[in-house]
Amino acid sequence: MDRFEKYETMTFERDGRVLTVTLNLPESLNAVNAKLHSELSQVFSDLNDDPDSDVIVLTGAGRAFCAGGDIDWMQDAIDDPSCFEVTAVEAKRIIFSQLDLEKPLICRMNGHAIGLGATIALTCDVVVAADSAKIGDPHVSVGLVAGDGGAILWPQMIGYMRAKEYLLTGDPIPAEEAARMGLINRAVPEETLDEDVYALAHRLASGARKAIRWTKVTTNIGLKQLAHAAMDTGVAYESMSNVSEDHREAVAAFRDKRKPVFTGR
16 A cells, blocks of 8 residues: 555655645645644655655645644634644654655745644745745734744744744735745746746756755754754643633634734733
8 A cells, every 4th residue: 555545635646756745625725624734743754754756845735835723623622622732742743754854845835834834834945935925924813822833943044033023923924025034945936836846856856865865864953953942842832822812712703704802811
């Protein structure tokens, strides 16, 4: 059995030694639900062990790359906070296994990358975005701590002062501006996105495989050290904010299509 046949929320397509992984919940803009979160915690380990690929392209089906957390899933965690225990374990596995993936990982950011979607994009090695896309980490907008990777990654890409501005406001950034500030690699017209992404993917696939892999491994050491030092704290704070009144209010406001009224509790 192909190791990827078990996945229900993603599709896999091979082109030579390049393997494209597509988040495949387009009707919800690839928002992360319990199933997708669980599969994300496993897929990068399976990709690392896949003998038939050397370069991975990660993208989303439909109009978005990933719209962040699914609102029904958030409500489930509010109704039963013990659900967040599983989420916390999986959240660490997602980041650790993505950073441990030795193969070059290119994010084809076909649309908006929000919340956990932004974290997954920024944990890739190269991010090429459609110029119509936006990237942002609005955890605070729904009363949650940006503890699942954003607080680790953003300061490394754009510096602490700028990162804190965006993490504390949750404001999304247009892809072209994100590229100018160094958060992502580049923004390209939608019609040339595939050309740009797959030219790079096949260039890497035809390169010196061991040298490329081990250069990535060496470069990722600092990020891995930071992730292992901070993820427990970040996930713990996010778990605490999951049971806050502000988070409950944010989810209710989203359902009611109104602006949340935060009280700081």
